[in-house]
Amino acid sequence: MAPLTGINVVEAANFIAGPYAGMILADLGASVIKVEAPRGDPYRRFGAVYGDSSLAFRATNQRKSGVVLDLKTDDGMNGLHALLADADVFITNWRPSVAPGLGLTADAIRRRYPKLIWVRVSGYGQDGPRSDLPAYDGIIQARSGAAISGRDTPINTNNNIADKVSAMFAAQTATAALLQREHSGEGSICDVAMVDALAHFYGADISSGHRMVGAAPDLGVGTNANSDATFRSSDGFVTVSPVTGRQIRRALEAAGVGDAFSDVMSADPSEIFQTFANAISPALRTRTGIEWEEAFAAADVPAAAVRDFTDHIADPQTVHNRVYQQVTDPSIGEWLIVRFPALFDGEPCDAVSLAAPALDRAGPIDG
Secondary structure, eight states: OOTTTTOEEEEEOOTTHHHHHHHHHHHTTOEEEEEEOTTOOGGGGSSSEETTEEHHHHHHSTTOEEEEOOTTSHHHHHHHHHHHTTOSEEEEOOOTTHHHHTTOOHHHHHHHOTTOEEEEEESSOSSSTTTTSOOOHHHHHHHHTTTTTTOSSOOOOSSOHHHHHHHHHHHHHHHHHHHHHHHHSOOEEEEEEHHHHHHHHHHTTGGGGGOSTTSOOOTHHHHHTOOOEEEEOSSSEEEEOOOSHHHHHHHHHHTTOGGGHHHHHHSOGGGHHHHHHHHHHHHHTTSOHHHHHHHHHHTTOOEEEOOOHHHHHHOHHHHHTTOEEEEEETTTEEEEEEOOSOEETTEEOOOOOOOOOOGGGSOOOOO
């Protein structure tokens, strides 16, 4: 099953947020055509290049086909309009001032393509005091509070969380708009601002401590969100994540320090996990991560030896779940694509298995 089979998507986006949204739709069975300028998406040159593109680009653009269009020319715009004539969804992540310069305003799109769903991803939104400023992942993390929440020193995650969270919301927005079109018969112009996406993402936990109107922030909310920690084992690291009192007791007992339980549970609520960590940490250095993983599993305590990605890919559960599929990439050889995480009636989504489009093969189309 591929739920979005028959849905045509045109993606004119660079770097991560827009392309990742397009990839999610492709993973669900949509036919996605990536539109690139003659030099290609700059993300192709982000990091070491294998063949014609970086591995990061390939991992963000799987299952798509591609075309090269110079949108600064009449021929290029004619080619884009030829694609949009058959499209259900159009994804862009341009600054708000770019599209009007190409003649692509909301009104123009509604008139020419009344059933088209245009998802516009941007850093700050289509208007407002910062709307046309450049915005990349780290900038949005800094602006949204994500870089400082729960810490004394700001730190950005190393996995482009603002881009990918925004992409997930953009893909969800596209599918919601497709359902809405089934009822209304009309397309829509949808906007996803990255800074808004992170506000929603952190709203379920960390930022909730700052949302009591007229009251001082409850900074303990962010601390309480940290219910796991990574500890040194004899050969590496193990992450232990007890949440309930029962799990804390069992973890301490499994580590041979069960007598610390009363001290842990009598600590101030904001200090419980740190007290637990102080009690268990020395014991965890005495055995390997895998040995502790097995010991905690026997005690029904959530824990895992810390693995690298090579270990993860080879992990028996990963293999059992059929997370990765080997395909042939003409540019570099064999390549693993990762499937959409949901199962449909017990089976992975049966989407087309394409590597990322090669720029030199993503030829121009006739306008």
